[in-house]
Amino acid sequence: MTATIIDGKAFAGTVREKVAGHVARLKEEHGITPGLAVVLVGEDPASQVYVRSKGKQTVEVGMNSYEHKLDADTSEADLLALIDQLNNDPAVHGILVQLPLPKHLNEDLVINSIDPAKDVDGFHISNVGLLGTGQKSMVPCTPLGCLMMLRDHHGSLSGMDAVVIGRSNIVGKPMAQLLLGDSCTVTIAHSRTKDLADVVRRADIVVAAVGRPEMVPGDWIKEGATVIDVGINRIDAPEKGEGKTRLVGDCHFDSCAERAGAITPVPGGVGPMTIACLLANTVTACCRANGLAEPEGLTA
Numbered sequence: 001m002t003a004t005i006i007d008g009k010a011f012a013g014t015v016r017e018k019v020a021g022h023v024a025r026l027k028e029e030h031g032i033t034p035g036l037a038v039v040l041v042g043e044d045p046a047s048q049v050y051v052r053s054k055g056k057q058t059v060e061v062g063m064n065s066y067e068h069k070l071d072a073d074t075s076e077a078d079l080l081a082l083i084d085q086l087n088n089d090p091a092v093h094g095i096l097v098q099l100p101l102p103k104h105l106n107e108d109l110v111i112n113s114i115d116p117a118k119d120v121d122g123f124h125i126s127n128v129g130l131l132g133t134g135q136k137s138m139v140p141c142t143p144l145g146c147l148m149m150l151r152d153h154h155g156s157l158s159g160m161d162a163v164v165i166g167r168s169n170i171v172g173k174p175m176a177q178l179l180l181g182d183s184c185t186v187t188i189a190h191s192r193t194k195d196l197a198d199v200v201r202r203a204d205i206v207v208a209a210v211g212r213p214e215m216v217p218g219d220w221i222k223e224g225a226t227v228i229d230v231g232i233n234r235i236d237a238p239e240k241g242e243g244k245t246r247l248v249g250d251c252h253f254d255s256c257a258e259r260a261g262a263i264t265p266v267p268g269g270v271g272p273m274t275i276a277c278l279l280a281n282t283v284t285a286c287c288r289a290n291g292l293a294e295p296e297g298l299t300a
């Protein structure tokens with residue numbers, strides 16, 4: 001079987017169009033412009049690229065973007081003071097603190113200081129608990145983007161065997177919760193999983209969120225399975241010239257595509273959907289904050 005390629009970049013475009021429509025309506029009918037604040041501590045180059053593209057897309061859909069760049073040695077008290085200010089700013093509907101944070105900052109403490117209603121990453125313990133109990137919450141952007149692509153491709157996911165490789169709080173665990181919410185039979189694999197190949201071979205849906213370049217080979221993939229590759233790994237590409245690099249996923253694309261029914265590419269798969277879902281969450285947060293009906297099809 002040769003897989004259908006799930007075009008996350010194109011899908012993200014349709015999500016952004018919907019978001020832009022809601023933003024326009026909020027402005028015209030209610031005089032409200034949704035605002036997203038992004039906080040970046042330190043100068044990690046990959047994070048800078050990512051934050052810049054978020055800011056650009058935020059403005060493109062008509063929302064206000066507020067970027068706060070803090071020195072790598074910013075104190076926890078100063079960061080918490082900024083978050084408090086953003087929590088109390090009525091022009092800010094969504095707050096994202098770029099992770100990972102420098103080592104001297106307590107990530108849990110920082111995340112849990114964000115107003116859960118503005119926590120567009122869905123990382124606050126309150127949102128994690130709401131998601132785990134099937135209540136309305138802010139849903140983490142990367143897993144939400146993966147779910148949207150899966151639903152779009154399959155319609156119902158009910159009864160499918162899903163394997164999530166990776167158990168991080170930002171991808172693996174919330175992904176598993178969403179798949180469970182859609183009535184999949186869910187297995188979460190990780191670095192201590194005994195026979196990963198065997199576990200993956202059972203799956204109708206494989207979500208790989210590990211951070212190891214091309215670690216999943218095609219012969220682990222059940223014929224016709226859907227492969228969602230969350231990994232974004234930059235590796236050397238000497239074939240492109242001296243010092244050049246390229247991005248690859250956690251799955252070996254060519255061999256997986258030979259067996260899968262559908263697969264997301266890297267780049268152009270989950271990454272663009274993540275940013276589109278961040279914008280979607282910001283509109284959702286803005287509607288909720290103003291007691292307005294929230295947009296349909298943009299949440300889980």
Ligand SMILES: NC(=O)C1=CN([C@@H]2O[C@H](COP(=O)(O)OP(=O)(O)OC[C@H]3O[C@@H](n4cnc5c(N)ncnc54)[C@H](OP(=O)(O)O)[C@@H]3O)[C@@H](O)[C@H]2O)C=CC1
Binds near residue numbers: 165191192233
């Ligand atoms: N597209 C996007 O928008 C996003 C992409 N990413 C990318 O997704 C990947 C994962 O990110 P994140 O969840 O933050 O990563 P983490 O490093 O937090 O988690 C990685 C997980 O993979 C597991 N793991 C590590 N080695 C193996 C192995 N050999 N076999 C099985 N499992 C293993 C770890 O297991 P254990 O818990 O036992 O250590 C851990 O649970 C990265 O490439 C990252 O860049 C991340 C966020 C967003």
Ligand SMILES: Nc1nc(=O)c2c([nH]1)NC[C@@H]1CN(c3ccc(C(=O)N[C@@H](CCC(=O)O)C(=O)O)cc3)C=[N+]21
Binds near residue numbers: 272
């Ligand atoms: N609080 C917080 N929330 C996050 O959601 C978050 C974070 N911190 N820290 C880092 C990770 C990583 N992440 C990406 C999102 C989009 C792309 C993306 O759009 N990637 C493009 C390629 C970009 C390129 O060319 O470098 C693609 O896959 O096509 C990548 C990575 C969000 N993260």
